[in-house]
Amino acid sequence: xxxxxxxxxxxxxxxxxxxxxxxxxxxxxxxxxxxxxxxxxxxxxxxxxxxxxxxxxxxxxxxxxxxxxxxxxxxxxxxxxxxxxxxxxxxxxxxxxxxxxxxxxxx
Amino acid sequence: xxxxxxxxxxxxxxxxxxxxxxxxxxxxxxxxxxxxxxxxxxxxxxxxxxxxxxxxxxxxxxxxxxxxxxxxxxxxxxxxxxxxxxxxxxxxxxxxxxxxxxxxxxxxxxxxxxxxxxxxx
Numbered sequence: 001x002x003x004x005x006x007x008x009x010x011x012x013x014x015x016x017x018x019x020x021x022x023x024x025x026x027x028x029x030x031x032x033x034x035x036x037x038x039x040x041x042x043x044x045x046x047x048x049x050x051x052x053x054x055x056x057x058x059x060x061x062x063x064x065x066x067x068x069x070x071x072x073x074x075x076x077x078x079x080x081x082x083x084x085x086x087x088x089x090x091x092x093x094x095x096x097x098x099x100x101x102x103x104x105x106x107x
Numbered sequence: 108x109x110x111x112x113x114x115x116x117x118x119x120x121x122x123x124x125x126x127x128x129x130x131x132x133x134x135x136x137x138x139x140x141x142x143x144x145x146x147x148x149x150x151x152x153x154x155x156x157x158x159x160x161x162x163x164x165x166x167x168x169x170x171x172x173x174x175x176x177x178x179x180x181x182x183x184x185x186x187x188x189x190x191x192x193x194x195x196x197x198x199x200x201x202x203x204x205x206x207x208x209x210x211x212x213x214x215x216x217x218x219x220x221x222x223x224x225x226x227x228x
Contacts, residue, residue: 045202090152
C-alpha cells in the first residue's frame with residue numbers, strides 16, 4: 001500500500017499570503033495519479049487538482065499543483081478567506097489512499 | 108446537474124449489519140466507476156471500496172475486506188454498501204463518490220453529502 005504523508009499538519013497564515021502544502025508518497029505514484037481535495041467543516045470534499053497539476057472545473061487559478069514520483073505540492077498563491085480549510089492528497093495509481101490532511105488556518 | 112444522495116445511515120450495535128444506498132442523477136450512471144469513502148469523527152478521509160461501471164470489478168480496503176460488499180443497480184442508478192460484522196472503528200460518515208476516468212486519472216469529481224453510521228458496543 002502506498003502511504004501518503006502530508007506536511008505540515010497545520011499551516012497558520014494570513015489572507016493574501018502564499019500557502020505551500022506537501023504530499024510525500026512511500027513509493028512512486030504511477031503516472032502522477034495524484035489528486036488534491038479541499039474540505040470545509042460539515043461539507044463533503046471538493047476536487048481541486050487531478051493528475052498532479054490539472055485544475056478541476058471551476059477551481060480558481062490561485063490553486064496549482066506540481067510534482068512527480070514521490071513528491072507533490074499544492075500551492076495557493078494568495079489565500080482568500082474561503083481557502084482556510086483542510087486539504088487532502090490522494091493517489092489512485094495503486095489502489096487508493098489518502099494523506100492524513102493539512103489544516104490551513106487563519107494566523 | 109450531477110447529484111449523489113446517500114441514505115441508510117443509522118445507529119447499530121457492534122456485530123450488526125447495515126446497508127447504505129447512494130442515489131445518482133444527472134449523469135449516465137453505468138458509464139462511471141463509483142467509490143465509498145469514510146471519515147471517522149474528527150479524522151481524515153479513508154477510501155473504503157470501488158466498483159467499476161459494469162459492476163464486474165470490486166476492490167476493498169484491507170480494513171473492510173470480507174465484511175463489506177459493494178454493489179450497484181445500473182437500471183436504478185443506485186450504489187450500495189452492505190456492511191456486516193460492524194465494529195466500533197467503522198463509526199464514520201460514509202460518502203459515495205464518482206470516479207472520473209475520462210480525465211485519465213480516476214479522480215473523485217463528485218461526492219454525496221454523506222451518511223452517518225454509528226456503531227455502539
